[in-house]
Amino acid sequence: MKKLVSALGLVMVGTAAFAQGVPVTCSTPLTALSTSTTGWTIAGPVGPVTRTTPPPTTPPTTGYAAAVSATPLNEPPPADGSDSGYRWDPAASWISINNTGASNTGSPHYFYFKQTINLDASVDPSTFSLTYDTQTDDQLWSVYVNDVQVQAPPSPTTPIYAGFGPADGTNYRHTEKHAITVASGWQPGANTIVFAVNDFGGNTGFASNATNMVVNCTTAAPDNFPVVNTTTQTTPSVIDNDTVGGAAVVLGTNATLVPGTAPAGMTMNPDGTITVPAGTAPGSYRFPYSLCPLPASTPPNCVAGEATVVVSAAAVAVPVNDWRALGALALLVTVVSGWRLRRRPN
Secondary structure: OOOEEEEEEEOOOOHHHHHHOEEEOOOOOHHHHOOOOOOOEEEEEEOOOOOOOOOOOOOOOOOOEEOEEEEEOOOOOOOOOOOOOOOOOOOOOEEEOOOOOEOOOOOOEEEEEEEEEEEOOOEOHHHOEEEEEEEEEOEEEEEEEOOEEEEOOOEOOEOOEEOEEEOOOOOEEEOOOEEEEEOOOOOOEEEEEEEEEEEOOOEOEEEEEEEEEEOOEEEOOOEEEEEEOOOOEEOOOHHHHOEEOOEEOOEOOOEEEEEOOOOOOOEEOOOOOEEEOOOOOOEEEEEEEEEEEOOOOOOOOOEEEEEEEEEEOOOOOOOHHHHHHHHHHHHHHHHHHHHHHHOOOO
16 A cells, blocks of 8 residues: 655645746746645546546646645665665655545546746747656656647556556555656746646655756847937947847847837837937937747747937037137236246245
8 A cells, every 4th residue: 555654734825826837937946846846736536547547638627726745655675676665856845635645536546736837938938848857656647738738648558657566566666756858838928737647546646856947048138329419320239139049139030029119219220220310319218129039929929128228419529719719818827827926025
């Protein structure tokens, strides 16, 4: 019989956390995606089924409740030394439907473990992927992204892997962790990932620790352009310091440029340069824009950028005649000062 020990308490998750999910940017730590973090929910038991019943092609969309954290029992190694017993990475928690992990179904049922992941607008979903080390009780049968099955069982009667079973042919124990890479089905904004686990009855659970994330980001770095208002000026391009997936921006090839509201009669040209009319009043002007990677996605995953144009007036030149007058005045002051010094009494 399967056992769980040392209940660690609830993983407290609020409604807002469910809706928003884990925000993922280019710098999100992998630990934010493990089962040690808040945001995991569980639906089930769903069934009864058999031990070889494949899951549906779509997961449940309702009936999820907050996950509960516990620790699976570390079984002793078998007598023949063929297995060292289950040891889980402390970075991930074993999660289940209650603080004992008991499913109390008495027969095989499915449980669905879900996390919501919110991809930032800068993240390219078409190249995004996550790799997890996972462990299940009992069998992992399917992985879904946004309710679409992205990893299916290798055959109708064979799970992706058996997380609990007779590892040495006699004694049931938790098997070692298994790497699962999810590289398709992602979209801009909110995403759900669901792991379908067939539990044979007794206790159930799941643990996951993200070990690798492939993320290509679009960046729109801030710009600062000083110009003088004596004549019409054209700035460098706002895209010169921007990137798409780590590569330089090539408009029309890997990105499109969408100018925002133009300040003070300025124009953002198709190449990203900004034309500033002559006579623009001195001051600091913000010119927003959006950079959208290609191929375009639905909904678009554009990132916001902004250029600051600092306009100054031309320096006032002193006429030559004025300089001559100043020189004559300086000479007169020098002569008078010298005369006074010579007449100073001892």
